Amino acid sequence: MFPLQRVVVVGLGLIGGSFAKELKTQHLCVEVVGCSRSQTTRDKALELGLIDTAEGNLEAAVKGADLVLLAAPIGATEALLRKMAPALNGRTIVTDAGSVKGNVIAAAKTVFGEVPPWLIPGHPIAGSERSGVGAAKLDLYRDHRVILTPAPGADQTALETVTRIWQCMGAEVVTMDAEYHDAVLAATSHLPHLLAFSLVDTLSKEGENQQIFRYAAGGFRDFTRIASSDPTMWHDIFIANQQAILAAVDQFQQGLQRFRQAVEDQDSKAMLGAMTRAKVARDHFT
Ligand code: NAD
DSSP states (O other), X not given: OOSEEEEEEESOSHHHHHHHXXXXXXXXXXXXXXXXXXXXXXXXXXXXXSOSEEESOHXXXXXXXXXXXXXXXXXXXXXXXHHHGGGOOSSSEEEEOOSOSHHHHHHHHHHHSSOOTTEEOEEESOOOSOOSGXXXXXXXXXXXXXXXXXXXXXXXXXXXXXXXXXXXXXXXXXXXXXXXXXXXXXXXXXXXXXXXXXXXXXXXXXTTTTGGGGGOOHHHHHHHGGGGSOHHHHHHHHHHTHHHHHHHHHHHHHHHHHHHHHHHTTOHHXXXXXXXXXXXXXXXXX
């Protein structure tokens, strides 16, 4: 199976750049093509040795490729698929790294009328609040999970190729239904990011030019690190996974309201019950 001939990475930021770097370091393909709209990003990716060839034109980049990874913000998925479509020959495997999967499936149905068998939607559960080509690094995916959400008609060779490529990068690959993926990630990733953005925004407005942050300690730093994440990427996630995120926010609001009530009532039993349950659950999570 490996090395593949030509693998194209579309979007050379933290996720795409790290994927490209692994491809090259592990010789998983003969040629790594990096596709980005920005000349500066293309030059930087070449300079950092992340890719062999840089291409600004998406259609030209994907022509004859064995595999394409889409690693741009998810709001761009439909436009990228549309632009690539004329160059796809049915043998090129297309996968993606987007944090929401329902929108990739919807985009594919809009562009191709179905989820093509060669499209294997995916999501590496790895990353950080850093972004851009300079953030790319080796081992980003090692010991992390990658979730693939293949459609029922997915080509088995395509699924196996995408699975093996992530495994070569040290990841554990699991497959699941796209709707379940989006509900789980809404609760475990999208809600915490929304809370962190909202908390820091609220406090910075009220804190007169962030003066209060001078008095913040480690807990605040830990809780809000993810508020430094890229706003464009997260905007796209909040748009693409709207329903599941609203459900997670509503559920959280009920828990918050119960906690607020316990504080107002000085209800020690309720407060200690909630915190003990949370501590036990968190202590089991590594
Ligand atoms: P990033 O901002 O570091 O990189 C995105 C890259 O895409 C940049 O090079 C940018 O110039 C390019 N880009 C932006 N708009 C584009 C467009 N319309 N067409 C083509 N390229 C475009 O972001 P990232 O963290 O690498 O995230 C990329 C994808 O991976 C997103 O879909 C995100 O949901 C997903 N993801 C991110 C993380 C994370 O923690 N950062 C984790 C898992 C998955």
